[in-house]
Amino acid sequence: MEQLDHCRACLAPKPYLFLPLGAHPPANMFVRPSELEEAQPSFALNTQACLHCGLIQVADQIPADFFRQYLYVPSGATTMHHHFDELAATLSRVAEGGLIVDIGCNDGLLLRACNALGCRTLGIDPAANLAEIANGRGVEVHVAYFDPAVAKALRTERGPAKVIVTTNTFNHIGDLHLFMEGIERLLADDGVFVIEVPWAKDLLEKNEFDTVYHEHVSEFSLLSIAELGRYFGLDVVDVTRLPIHGGSMRVFLRPAGIAEPTPEVGQMLAEERDGGMLVAATYDAFADRIGRVRTDLTMMLEDLKRQGLKVAGYGAPAKGNTLLNYFGIGTDALNFLVDRNPLKQGLYSPGMKIPVLSPDAIAREQPDVLLVLAWNFFDEIREQQSEFTSRGGRFLVPLPEPVLVG
Numbered sequence: 001m002e003q004l005d006h007c008r009a010c011l012a013p014k015p016y017l018f019l020p021l022g023a024h025p026p027a028n029m030f031v032r033p034s035e036l037e038e039a040q041p042s043f044a045l046n047t048q049a050c051l052h053c054g055l056i057q058v059a060d061q062i063p064a065d066f067f068r069q070y071l072y073v074p075s076g077a078t079t080m081h082h083h084f085d086e087l088a089a090t091l092s093r094v095a096e097g098g099l100i101v102d103i104g105c106n107d108g109l110l111l112r113a114c115n116a117l118g119c120r121t122l123g124i125d126p127a128a129n130l131a132e133i134a135n136g137r138g139v140e141v142h143v144a145y146f147d148p149a150v151a152k153a154l155r156t157e158r159g160p161a162k163v164i165v166t167t168n169t170f171n172h173i174g175d176l177h178l179f180m181e182g183i184e185r186l187l188a189d190d191g192v193f194v195i196e197v198p199w200a201k202d203l204l205e206k207n208e209f210d211t212v213y214h215e216h217v218s219e220f221s222l223l224s225i226a227e228l229g230r231y232f233g234l235d236v237v238d239v240t241r242l243p244i245h246g247g248s249m250r251v252f253l254r255p256a257g258i259a260e261p262t263p264e265v266g267q268m269l270a271e272e273r274d275g276g277m278l279v280a281a282t283y284d285a286f287a288d289r290i291g292r293v294r295t296d297l298t299m300m301l302e303d304l305k306r307q308g309l310k311v312a313g314y315g316a317p318a319k320g321n322t323l324l325n326y327f328g329i330g331t332d333a334l335n336f337l338v339d340r341n342p343l344k345q346g347l348y349s350p351g352m353k354i355p356v357l358s359p360d361a362i363a364r365e366q367p368d369v370l371l372v373l374a375w376n377f378f379d380e381i382r383e384q385q386s387e388f389t390s391r392g393g394r395f396l397v398p399l400p401e402p403v404l405v406g
Helices: 078-095 109-116 128-136 148-158 176-186 200-205 222-231 263-274 280-306 318-327 360-365 375-384 386-390
Strands: 016-024 043-049 056-058 099-103 120-125 141-143 161-167 187-198 234-242 248-255 311-314 369-372 394-397 403-405
Touching: 016 280, 016 318, 056 200, 078 099, 078 109, 078 161, 078 187, 099 109, 109 120, 120 128, 120 148, 128 141, 148 176, 161 176, 176 187, 176 222, 176 234, 187 200, 200 280, 222 234, 222 248, 222 263, 234 263, 280 311, 280 318, 280 394, 311 360, 360 386, 369 375, 375 386, 375 394
Parallel strands: 099 120, 099 161, 120 141, 161 187, 311 369, 369 394
Antiparallel strands: 016 043, 043 056, 187 248, 234 248, 394 403
């Protein structure tokens, strides 16, 4: 298994190891009923920080080709529909009629919204199962891993892209410099590259350790994106803070010299430096807090079981599997998980092998407490589960610190 001894973004040597999470199966490798007795492949999950640019990264890379079949889809959350409608309007203005390319287009939710605004679009995604869903929504998808060769072929066929966008895909890329070579080839000379990813500073401040898993090999600071962009003649010219996924950022890069950075860019960079993102002690303190969360949450679950209460999990996201596996929470604590994504229903969570059911199971099985693993959508979940709360059901929200919510 390949291990990194340098930063993926700025290439600085010797990243600082601050949170070794042990061995985990890939967080989206759900288990079929016929596979329950088989041992799952698992890989070390070591979390490092680059003290030169503030990138948080997984040192250990799982074997290639994992994403040919993929189980996460954004369409399962109403929040994501509204989010992508707003982003589509932004991209439409920026593109000015030019080609919009979405790398990691998933089930086509964003590009469908762009198409509704009359945009010219093309998706790129390696997951053939999701490309079929996108095609059904009228979204054209080129099924492939994005690299310089794919970029060159598409530019020859379609011309340069006025906008290239990637939402929650950039953090999946093992070789960022190879990926950026492709961006350099496909982007128009006056184009815009838009990256939307969780913000590493929010991860640190809100104890969001579970957003680290083998598929999420990087959690970005703005400084790390700026350093990476410079290698390829791209400047960060704007950034927007977003509440989505526990705190994210939308970063706009353009070829050097085209535009001056907005004041928000300088402000965010200063916040990262002032917040200690280049200091080892910041990461040590984070690891200590996660240790306390682990102790508190497992004790709360044990107490609920001692009271004879039935506990289930809401959501089966990849981040939830990092939390379950690292904290050792299995079927002794949770009777089942529910998830709105039909691709996961009828399967078992990787590692802990907890059954995943439809949300209908909440009314049928009558759990007393729901551990909210999809905490980034808690407001939406609470609104959907008014019947659960009206009969006295409570939510156990694990992060930033475990709390029971009535």
